[in-house]
Amino acid sequence: MFGDYSLGDLGSIFVMQGFAGLILFSVYVLMALGLAIIFGQMGVINMAHGEFMILGAYVTWMTSNFFQAYLPSLFSGYFFLAMILAFVASGALGMLVEWVLIRHLYKRPLDTLLATWGLSLMLQQAYRSVFGAREVGVELPQWMLGSLHVTDSIEVPINGVFVMCLTVLITISVAYVMYKSRWGRQVRAVVQNRIMAGAVGINTEKVDRYTYGLGCGIAGVAGSAFTMIGSTGPTSGQLYIVDTFLVVVFGGAASLLGTIASAFSISQTQSTLEFFMSGSMAKVLTLLAVVGILMLRPQGLFALKVRK
Amino acid sequence: MSDETNKGLLSPLRRKLLMGMAAIPAVTMLPRASFAQAPATSAVNTTGLAVTDTEVTVGILHSATGTMAISETGSIEAEKLAIEQINAAGGVLGRKIKFIQEDGASDWPTFAEKAKKLLVNDKVAAIMGCWTSASRKAVLPVVEQYNGMLYYPTFYEGLEQSKNVIYTGQEATQQILAGLNWIAKEKGAKSFFFIGSDYIWPRTSNKIARKHVENVLKGKVVGEEYYPLGNTQFNSVINKIKLTKPDVIFTDVVGGSNVAFYKQLKAAGIDLSKQALLTISVTEDEIDGIGGENIAGAYACMKYFQSLDNANNKAFVPAFKKMWGEKTVIGDVTQAAYLGPWLWKLTVEKAGSFDVDKIAAASPGVEFKGAPEGYVRIHENHHLWSKTRVGRAKLDGQFELIYETADLVEPDPFPKGYQ
Numbered sequence: 095m096f097g098d099y100s101l102g103d104l105g106s107i108f109v110m111q112g113f114a115g116l117i118l119f120s121v122y123v124l125m126a127l128g129l130a131i132i133f134g135q136m137g138v139i140n141m142a143h144g145e146f147m148i149l150g151a152y153v154t155w156m157t158s159n160f161f162q163a164y165l166p167s168l169f170s171g172y173f174f175l176a177m178i179l180a181f182v183a184s185g186a187l188g189m190l191v192e193w194v195l196i197r198h199l200y201k202r203p204l205d206t207l208l209a210t211w212g213l214s215l216m217l218q219q220a221y222r223s224v225f226g227a228r229e230v231g232v233e234l235p236q237w238m239l240g241s242l243h244v245t246d247s248i249e250v251p252i253n254g255v256f257v258m259c260l261t262v263l264i265t266i267s268v269a270y271v272m273y274k275s276r277w278g279r280q281v282r283a284v285v286q287n288r289i290m291a292g293a294v295g296i297n298t299e300k301v302d303r304y305t306y307g308l309g310c311g312i313a314g315v316a317g318s319a320f321t322m323i324g325s326t327g328p329t330s331g332q333l334y335i336v337d338t339f340l341v342v343v344f345g346g347a348a349s350l351l352g353t354i355a356s357a358f359s360i361s362q363t364q365s366t367l368e369f370f371m372s373g374s375m376a377k378v379l380t381l382l383a384v385v386g387i388l389m390l391r392p393q394g395l396f397a398l399k400v401r402k
Numbered sequence: 403m404s405d406e407t408n409k410g411l412l413s414p415l416r417r418k419l420l421m422g423m424a425a426i427p428a429v430t431m432l433p434r435a436s437f438a439q440a441p442a443t444s445a446v447n448t449t450g451l452a453v454t455d456t457e458v459t460v461g462i463l464h465s466a467t468g469t470m471a472i473s474e475t476g477s478i479e480a481e482k483l484a485i486e487q488i489n490a491a492g493g494v495l496g497r498k499i500k501f502i503q504e505d506g507a508s509d510w511p512t513f514a515e516k517a518k519k520l521l522v523n524d525k526v527a528a529i530m531g532c533w534t535s536a537s538r539k540a541v542l543p544v545v546e547q548y549n550g551m552l553y554y555p556t557f558y559e560g561l562e563q564s565k566n567v568i569y570t571g572q573e574a575t576q577q578i579l580a581g582l583n584w585i586a587k588e589k590g591a592k593s594f595f596f597i598g599s600d601y602i603w604p605r606t607s608n609k610i611a612r613k614h615v616e617n618v619l620k621g622k623v624v625g626e627e628y629y630p631l632g633n634t635q636f637n638s639v640i641n642k643i644k645l646t647k648p649d650v651i652f653t654d655v656v657g658g659s660n661v662a663f664y665k666q667l668k669a670a671g672i673d674l675s676k677q678a679l680l681t682i683s684v685t686e687d688e689i690d691g692i693g694g695e696n697i698a699g700a701y702a703c704m705k706y707f708q709s710l711d712n713a714n715n716k717a718f719v720p721a722f723k724k725m726w727g728e729k730t731v732i733g734d735v736t737q738a739a740y741l742g743p744w745l746w747k748l749t750v751e752k753a754g755s756f757d758v759d760k761i762a763a764a765s766p767g768v769e770f771k772g773a774p775e776g777y778v779r780i781h782e783n784h785h786l787w788s789k790t791r792v793g794r795a796k797l798d799g800q801f802e803l804i805y806e807t808a809d810l811v812e813p814d815p816f817p818k819g820y821q
Binding site: 103104110111117118227228230231232233239240241249251252253254320323325328329330333334364368369372373374376 | 467468469471472475476600626627628630632633634637638640641642644657658659662665666668670671687688693694695
């Protein structure tokens with residue numbers, strides 16, 4: 095297939111294809127991080143993850159409308175405020191959900207699957223009633239549109255670069271919070287042994303609530319960022335949920351590093367295959383590879399060593 | 403707006419009315435003068451449909467919930483508007499239309515089940531409904547088994563024809579061929595890159611488009627790509643488009659993927675004012691989600707745009723906005739859905755009966771002069787004769803009409819040489 099093209103053309107396409115892979119990688123990490131905390135650390139199978147993301151997207155949409163109507167001069171910077179608001183909104187809803195629903199189910203993790211699936215349906219219908227069934231268009235400030243011209247034939251999408259930077263930032267923050275802070279130690283202690291953690295004086299209920307809130311909040315930020323590259327509608331969250339679980343499960347549920355490694359391998363495979371064959375076939379082959387590897391390593395790429 | 407057509411059609415009914423003495427007491431009870439023409443129920447309904455002396459019941463069957471609600475909401479709104487307007491103008495055969503709305507919930511077996519409920523329990527005289535081909539395929543055996551009448555609004559892949567269905571949208575050849583001809587002539591386009599969602603409609607449409615490009619236009623298809631429904635990452639295919647440098651990108655991507663595709667196309671620096679893109683899947687409804695700034699400059703091939711400049715449309719758009727809100731936009735399918743109740747009313751009046759067999763037989767040749775898209779007529783094959791138009795997307799989310807066929811395009815659901 096390359097016979098007809100000049101070397102220069104091919105070179106720049108490989109560079110751009112490399113960027114495409116990196117962007118896909120960032121998107122996967124961003125959507126999986128929240129779930130890696132909720133599912134990976136807490137064991138809650140959160141089927142409503144996509145809906146928390148979409149809440150973030152709707153918050154972004156509302157912020158954008160607000161700025162257009164009342165503060166048009168500050169419009170170019172609204173996106174940063176929107177992401178913070180998205181984090182707060184999704185995080186708050188997450189903590190509420192944890193208090194009402196999830197905390198009663200920690201001893202029955204499989205039931206969280208059904209409960210959160212029901213929750214996702216309720217949230218979808220709520221979005222439909224509040225925001226309407228049609229998709230909404232989130233208007234972006236001018237500087238976030240378009241691409242950077244690196245050379246004549248190499249162009250890098252600005253929103254892709256934005257997502258990459260955001261992903262790096264959030265990943266570092268999450269890693270710091272989980273592995274360096276006192277609170278992160280408490281979270282990991284609760285995950286490993288809830289009863290002992292309680293016995294040494296950790297308020298496990300509070301830790302649970304904030305952990306769940308943090309996971310949902312990150313989902314909200316991801317949803318906010320994805321308004322740049324995807325759609326915002328009541329059921330848009332469903333577009334992400336399968337890929338999200340795929341990344342987290344493949345990486346090994348309890349490992350942050352695993353999530354990143356898995357996002358990297360899946361995104362690179364996917365994006366390379368997509369270039370050489372049709373999108374649907376690429377997806378099929380990627381899934382087959384994942385299934386194959388999970389059969390050999392059921393615990394995922396990286397797993398915490400646990401005494402059995 | 404359709405008074406002229408009605409007068410001629412109504413006269414045989416008046417004769418029937420005179421024969422039906424039973425109708426007289428009922429007629430005297432009716433408050434409005436226009437209803438005085440109502441013929442006897444026993445004469446216009448011999449098969450036990452839900453028709454009384456004052457009312458006739460039809461069904462509306464769309465997804466008000468689930469993933470398809472995004473698209474089908476417009477159709478529901480259009481059908482309700484048409485029914486309200488018909489009632490305000492005196493109803494059908496002197497009877498007010500009452501509707502029962504069922505929710506297909508974006509689930510195809512549910513569509514079949516609800517269609518059966520509408521036909522068997524509610525005995526509706528007609529169903530306005532379905533949107534995706536999958537839902538229509540699920541409902542088709544039901545309307546055929548229980549002899550119902552379905553008015554289906556969406557442009558679709560063709561390869562289907564039924565006594566019990568009137569297709570008010572365009573079938574694939576009607577929609578695609580004129581658009582390809584236009585772009586080949588206007589832009590001198592020789593190479594095409596196809597990209598679609600991976601299911602029956604895009605695949606069939608692209609098959610037709612490929613045959614047309616290769617055999618008729620003597621051009622070349624340099625790429626044909628399909629992505630799963632709901633795919634949100636298009637960077638790889640966009641790179642392929644950059645590498646192959648096609649004259650025209652031809653797309654039939656649907657749903658949430660659509661939004662992702664155009665946003666990423668724009669972000670990748672592909673300027674639609676220089677790169678020609680022809681889509682058959684983006685209407686004003688979709689642009690709402692995509693954002694005008696991401697798609698401005700793209701060409702769409704449809705039969706209706708909200709911006710059409712004709713007297714019918716100038717009455718239709720404000721009426722629609724008055725009923726459903728100033729911000730609502732009207733896409734191709736919404737307009738086609740609006741035709742359903744009107745075509746049914748005109749056919750009932752032509753047949754002088756609500757009986758499904760008589761309506762099916764009377765349908766060919768029924769004309770609707772009040773259609774917002776202009777004039778339409780039902781073909782022998784139960785599809786519509788209609789014009790095909792190319793519009794160019796503008797920043798404000800509307801289309802600017804660039805081209806329209808001089809004559810009505812004949813529907814050809816089983817195109818020879820394209821299968």
